[in-house]
Amino acid sequence: VACGTNTRPPSEYLPAAPPGEGADGLLRWFSEFTKRFEEGTYVHRPMVNEDRDSWGICLFPAQGAELSRCVTRGVEVTASCIYMPEHRAQGWGYSLAFRLLGTAEERGFQTCQLDTRIWNVELEGEERDTVRGDGVIGFFPILTDGGWICNLESDPHSQYEVEGRTRKSSHVIPGEFRYQSCSQGSRSMRGQFSGTLLMVPGTRKKPTGEPFHATLNPFRLYIPDFIY
Structure with missing residues (x-):
C-alpha cells in the first residue's frame, strides 16, 4: 500500500x-490504524479548533513516545506532529495544546496568559x-481552570466563533487550548x-506575578513507517 496525491506521479508515491x-x-x-485508535494514540476530537462541530479522528498522537509533554508551574504543554506527504515542502503538521x-x-495564580514564544527547529544537516513571535497564530490564550478564556485579549482578531460573543463579552471555552x-x-x-512560551500570571494587561517560561519539550520530525 502506498500514499500520494493526484499532483504527483505514482513513481513518487511513498510506502504507507x-x-x-x-x-x-x-x-x-x-x-x-485500528490499534492506535483503540489504544488512544488517535482520538475523537474537533478537526478545526475554532469549529466545535468539526468532529473526526485526529491523527496527531495523543499519547505514547511521539507525544511531547512538559509541566511548568502548572502549565501543561503537549505537542505532536504528523508527516504530510501531500505537502513535502512543508514537511509536517504539528499540534500544540496548553x-x-x-x-x-499550588500554581500561585488563578489564570495566566501567553505573551511570546520561541520555536527551535533542528533539521539534520542544517543549522538550527x-x-x-507574539502569541500563536494571532491568539494569546488566557488559561484558567478547566479551559481558557476567549475574549478580545486572547483572540484580538475574533477568529474563534462563540455563540453570543460580542466585543465586550468573555467566554470560558472548556478543555485545552489547541492549535495547528x-x-x-x-x-x-x-x-x-522544541521551544519555550512566555506566560504571564493573571493577564498581560493585569499581571499578578512575574512572567515565566513554560517548556515545549522536543518532539521528533521524521517519516514514519505507517503513513495515514
Whole structure:
C-alpha cells in the first residue's frame, strides 16, 4: 500500500506501511490504524479548533513516545506532529495544546496568559532555525481552570466563533487550548522541534506575578513507517 496525491506521479508515491512477507500491506495498514485508535494514540476530537462541530479522528498522537509533554508551574504543554506527504515542502503538521493543572494555590495564580514564544527547529544537516513571535497564530490564550478564556485579549482578531460573543463579552471555552501549524521539510526529513512560551500570571494587561517560561519539550520530525 502506498500514499500520494493526484499532483504527483505514482513513481513518487511513498510506502504507507513497512514491507511485509506477503501482499498484506493494506491489511497491516488498517490493523495498525485500528490499534492506535483503540489504544488512544488517535482520538475523537474537533478537526478545526475554532469549529466545535468539526468532529473526526485526529491523527496527531495523543499519547505514547511521539507525544511531547512538559509541566511548568502548572502549565501543561503537549505537542505532536504528523508527516504530510501531500505537502513535502512543508514537511509536517504539528499540534500544540496548553492547559492548567493543579490548583490556584499550588500554581500561585488563578489564570495566566501567553505573551511570546520561541520555536527551535533542528533539521539534520542544517543549522538550527529559531523563530520568535507574539502569541500563536494571532491568539494569546488566557488559561484558567478547566479551559481558557476567549475574549478580545486572547483572540484580538475574533477568529474563534462563540455563540453570543460580542466585543465586550468573555467566554470560558472548556478543555485545552489547541492549535495547528506546520514545519518545513528538509533533504534528510529528520529533526526535532522544541521551544519555550512566555506566560504571564493573571493577564498581560493585569499581571499578578512575574512572567515565566513554560517548556515545549522536543518532539521528533521524521517519516514514519505507517503513513495515514
